[in-house]
Amino acid sequence: MTDHEKVNILLVDDQPAKLLAYEVILKDLGENLVVATSGRDALEYLLKNDVAVILVDVCMPELDGFELAGMIREHPRFQKTAMIFISAIQVSDIDRLRGYEMGAVDYVPVPVIPEVLRAKVKVFAELYRKTRALERFNAELEDRVRARTAELQETNARLLESEQRRNLAIAAGKMGSWDWDWINGDWMWDDGQFHIFGVDPQTFEVTPANVQALLHPDDIDQLGNAMAQFAKGTKSYEAEFRINRPDGEVRWCVGTAAATLDSGGRVVRVSGVTIDITDRKHAEERQNLLTREVDHRAKNALALAQSIVRLTRGENVKTYIQAVEGRISALARVHTILSLSSWQGAEIGRLVDEELAPYSVGDQTVFCGSEVQLQPATAQTLALALHELVTNSAKYGALSMLSGRLSIKWEVQADVLVLAWEERGGPLVQTPISRGFGTRSVIASIESQLGGKAEFDWRSEGLICRLSVPLARNAAISELNVRQNTAVNGNGAKRIARSADI
Template structure:
């Protein structure tokens, strides 16, 4: 690189002088080019890079000054070194004119070889060093551009990664934070502000302000986390609650990791907060559901146990039929309750389901307002209706085609009354003792629901009145007094079981 040859252009109209210049400058080891006129010199310059131009001032057609002016007009040669050789005495004005034309030096004739060689060598070396510096600058610029491109690419990837992280944190209801252990400064990301329900433009993240958002019952738990880091723990995880400024309580799980210096002293703690409120609520609902299922299963088993224990039958077949009938009645009301997610059962549908196996033609009519019964009341009332309709099918109005049954109900303050009226069936005689069905109805209504069951054994048909307390807190909104009307237009009608609609 240091011995790279450069081009030196010698311009003179006399071949002898050109030959003399070549001999003098040959020792420099550079590329020597000759031109016998200004035109030849310009042609060479347009095709080659030149370090130094040695030009005679006095030439025909185009003298040295004119040639220098034309060379300087070209952008490539505005800084090219030009040395004038003059065989005549040069005045100061001539020198000034030469410098204005771009000359860097003058050499008088006769030429002193050592002086000429020294001057050419200086400018040739200067040109060489300048070109080396330009190449180095170009390489440096290329490296800078390449490095800048790498940094821009890395920064773009970092921004993209941060965007993905932010999206992942937002999708997972997560937030990240950083706490300078030494000076107490905090830094929250957007997700952290969102979880705590505060505005990043107005909320100042300080230990004191954060403390105000924590649930009072969980402050001690978080103090323990801080003490763990003071004792050398590097990671910690705990669940805690926050209370947003609007009063909403949220459950969170926090994971934190500590950074330490060379002495093992904590200098920074960073962590992630995850909003697990929905998960907590789901767990609470699941636990509640499990307890409710357990409670209902126990109730169902207790009812089934009572049915098995209290059922009587003259034969094994009668006993099996009685048990199956009562279990089926319980199953039917369970189906109704499950369709409402165990919120309750409509009395009209409940009664209709229990009497549907016995409804033929227009024997049975149902009257009364829509009413939503509590699950426990619905189960017990279903068994009572089952006993009444079973007895009617065996011994009462439903045991003959001419028999008729009217079931109506009405709601009074805190009380549901159901009226069971049979007629046109077999002649009814007052029983000497209460049968199992009657005892079962009385036990269901009076013992389990705290109500009352009254029986009137008239010859033309049984009349039974069931009174069931609804409780003082029974919601009035569960009663619809305008469910429909029968043909006479006098009473609310739910439907006529078995009748053509």
């Protein structure tokens, strides 16, 4: 689009007389004026053509100006098209706000002042023309930049390829090249080879004895094996080996060698490349360690899941499924917490908060205690025990009623985590004749798996449970991080104040 190319101006009104008047007013602009007698006609034209300015009557039957503007703005191609509303009625501030929200750039009241309308349309037509010219210029500039970038990239690729071929032996300080005269025993090392072996080119003399002294004792036999293979007519040889640098560092390398034969088939020269693969070896070791760690954790998780499935009981299939799903969900939550710490441990406050989250309505639940970092195995088992207590409370105890209250406190006493669970305000509690599955699960988790103790006091006003978990039992596996700072749940200062009353 040139500076003198006409742009399309769409005039939308259901009254032909008004359209004619708009055409007369805007004729002197020299633009292409297009008329539409309805919103539908306007939309059909817009789908096939680009428009610089749309002049819309607010009051039209079937589809008024606001609705038409909203439909136009939904089309990606016309999201920035200038729309001017013409209104024959008094427009309120709310109507103006609605029009601007629909995408209007200006309002023109009736009776229309020709000079004002012509000036407004001219401004937006010129803006459209300049914008299109700028877009075209930017597109051309981007094409030039892309073409120039492609040329530079191609040139750079050729330079890099040439550089790589020229410096194959010493690329990135991880490679070195060498040459050995089989006949007179002369050796030649480049700078990369000296760097890999960690020796000074000015003082180190390359001889079989000196080279052998730098090889790892377990890999010296490979040097003799390579010489024997070449003596038998082998043309190439490759092996991994370790070197002991003079500074004591051990490096892993892979060496590739090729023999040059004379006309009689005898070896006259052996040339090769040495590549430092220490980083790759370390990465492989870390990967193997990670694989073993994942396998170990997966087995632990499967063992816990197997135990949950085997020990869970239910009155029917539905209750059995709900119980299993609840316990698996509890296990999944603690696994999430552990994964966020890279399996270094889980803070007990997080475990309690996760379990009580569905019941944290108002001040029904409160908890506080010292900040204790639990090792993964302890966190998993304690989380399942807490889940059983919460589930039982939600079914039969304080959490089964809105009037019920539950408080949880914990502290560390001589390397023993002591957690006090207290319910009140719920249904009347009666001492059970026999232990239910939930109670047995808590006892088994705390006492059998963690070597602790679980005590239950079935008071009429609510259950009191005391869990004691020895923290130093597995100190060799995980160092505990116990800091005597108050830990509270997500309700902030309000929950801190209530915790002081527990």
